[in-house]
Amino acid sequence: MPLKKIIKPLLLACLCAGSSLAVAQTKVIYNANGYTPLYKGEVQQFSTLVIKNGKVVKLGGDTLKNSFPDAKLIDAHGNTLLPGLIDAHGHIIGLGNNLSQLDLRGALSIDEVTNKLKVFANNKQDWIIGRGWNQELWQKKQFPTAADLDKVVSDRPIVLSRIDGHAIWVNSKALELAGITANTQSPEGGEIIKDEFGNPTGIFVDKAESLIKQFMPKPSKQTLSDSLDAAGNHLLSLGITSTHDAGIDKTTWELYKERGELGNLPLRIVAMLSGASPDLKTMLKAGRYQDANDFMSIRSVKVYADGALGSRGAALIEDYADRKNHHGLMLETQQKLEELFTLSFKSGFSANTHAIGDKANHVVLDAYKNVFKATGGILLRNRMEHAQIVTLDDIKRFKTLKIIPSMQPVHATSDMHMAEQRLSEKQLAGAYAWQTFLKQGSVIAAGSDYPIELANPFDGLYATITRMDHNQQPTQGWRASEVLSREDALRAFTLGGAYAAHQEFKVGSLEQGKWADFILIDKDYFKxxxxxxxxxxxxxxxxAGKLRYEKEAVTAQ
Incomplete structure (x- = not known):
């Protein structure tokens, strides 16, 4: 055998052996202002963290490091140390895509959108894709039209997703390519917004989006992989060590498993199969997936029950306060929901269902109840994703049916002004009701719903604790009886997400035998x-005891 062919595998073996030795070495993080919630108990403070083989060996005081004279010592310089934060609801590929697409978040007018579009259009893509517009920030709060975009670009299709991802705004070229005319009917579970003459305006809500999106070019697996890395690096910079990906298609499923086997994922991912995927049965048949080091877990299905509040697609029991005789959109019938739950449970997968409006939450709870009775599955830790507007009676049913409320605190502070317009006081009684859920013993899994909201978990923690915007408005907090304490908020962003993923004995807190996932931050979270x-x-x-992101050299405070 040629010498070159021998040297290469030998070199690789040496590198791997060196890597294993490095991981096996005991590390002691000392001089830390450490806090960790405990799985069964209050928050524990510590100044020293001992790690071996990527896992927590012991926590203790300053003298603990003396018990490990051969360990590698790492000075935390008095900075605050917390367990790695877990975002229980995000969209990884969407976030990665957003980092390279037209970003319209925070645009205060149609003119601001079109000005950004003019600059971005110079990139010469065949399709111009963007996200983040929100008509609620504009003076008239009305949906825009294709004509507004045509003024800037008329020769290429434009598709701009609303900030919540439940509506798109397109130009006339996109309408033309998709063959959309006044005669095109809205699909079940969706709405084509039309003008007074019956012509499509360029706004497509929920399932109507597919009328346009089916013509968009499909990304390659390499593009998806690049988006995964871009999103992962961004999340690591924010202190997120684990994230739940709320709905993946078959191509992403294949990519995640490939990257999981290679061991080169940027952070821990708990992925949900998309219940809307035509390949769902194929993915379920392959069974649950878990890699050896808990970086990739696939054991749940994301089901979609209704739309979003901002596009008036959230399904309500009573009329929208600002649109009479309109109740939003159920994306699936109760029968279809029960079929999806049955399919998921029989395959050993839990069902995590998007439900924002009180009608959607009620129908989904009924569907869970019926399927539990007929098939079982109540112990699979099924979840309600968002659970934003729920009747007080239905909140109690979450506990009875063991449904985990997977909630995004920043939605409350982003939505509060709009929610007051959209909803009556009766509808608001059980809205964004974190404290009510917590008091009854429900485990809250907190997240951000990035890229709809910013992924920064400290925005979410602030919203949870204050229910105020960044200007500290309203002064006492919006519907302040639902705030959480700093400890409960941290628990929701750590152990809550871990429990919802069946990982509470692996991550979520810095306790003996768990993975050493942690962050150092520049302020004392509790003080x-x-x-x-x-x-x-x-x-x-x-x-897992390995430095994955560093902002700068840690210096004394």
Whole structure:
């Protein structure tokens, strides 16, 4: 055999052996201002963290490091150390895509959107894709039209997703390519917004989006992989060590498993199969997936029950307060929901269902109840994704049916002004009701729903604790009886997400035998003034005892 062919595998073996030795070495993080919630107990403080083989060996005080004289010592310089944060609901590929697409978040007018479009259009893509517009920020709060986009670009199709992802705004070229005319009917579970003459305006809500999106070019697996890495690096910089991906298609499913086998995922991922995928049965038949080091877990299905509040697609029991005789959109019938739940449970997968409006939550709870009775599955830790507007009676049913409320605190502070317009006081009684859920014993899994909202978990923690915007408005917090304490908020962003993923004995807190996932931050989360919480910067992010992100050299405070 040629010498070159021998040297290459030998070199690789040496590198792997060196890597294993490095991982096996005991590491001691000392001089830390450490906090961790405990799975059964309150928050524990510590200054020293001992790690071996990527897992927690022990927590303790300053003298603990003396018990490990051969360990590698790492000085935390007095900075605050927390368990790695878990975002229980996001969209990884969507976030990665957003980092390279037209970003319209925060645009205060149609003119601001079109000005950004003019600059971005110079990139010469065949399709111009963007996201983030929100008509609720504009003076007239009305949906825009294709004509507004045509003024800037008329020779190429434009598809701009609303900030919540439940509506798209397109130009006339996109309408033409998709063959959309006044005669095109809205699909079940969707709406083509039309003008007074019956012509499509360029706005497509929920399932109507597919009328346009089916013509968009499909990304390659390499593009998806690049988006995964871009999103992963961004999340690590924010202190997120694990994230739940709420709905993946077959191509992404294949990519995730490939990257999981290679061991080169940027952070821990708990992925949900998309219940809307035509390949769902194929993916379920392959069974649950878990890699050896808990970086990739696939054991649930994301089901979609209704739309979103911003596009008036959330399904309500009573009329929208600002659109009479309109109740939103159910994306699936109760019968279809029960079929999806049955299919999921029989395959050993839990069902995590998007439900925002009170009608959607009620129908989904009924569907869960019926399927539990007929098939079982109540112990699979099924979830309600968002659970934003729920009747007080139905909140109690979450506990009875063991449904986990997977909630995104930033939605409350982003939606509060709009929610007051959209909903009556009766409908608001059980809206964004974190404290009510917590008091009855429900485990809250907190997240952000990025890229709909910013992925920064400290925005979410601030919203959970204050129910205020960044200007500390309203002064007492919006519907302030639903705030959580700093401890409960941290638990929702750590152990809550871990429990929802069946991983509470692996991640979510820094306890003996768990993976050493942790972050160092520049402010004391438990003692900093409340208005500084969302300004916290992550200095370092560690996963399994390995440094994955560093903002700058850690210096003394």
């Amino acid at each position: 900093a003034p409340v208005d500084e919480l969302y300004k916290i910067n992550v200095l370092q992010t560690w996963i």
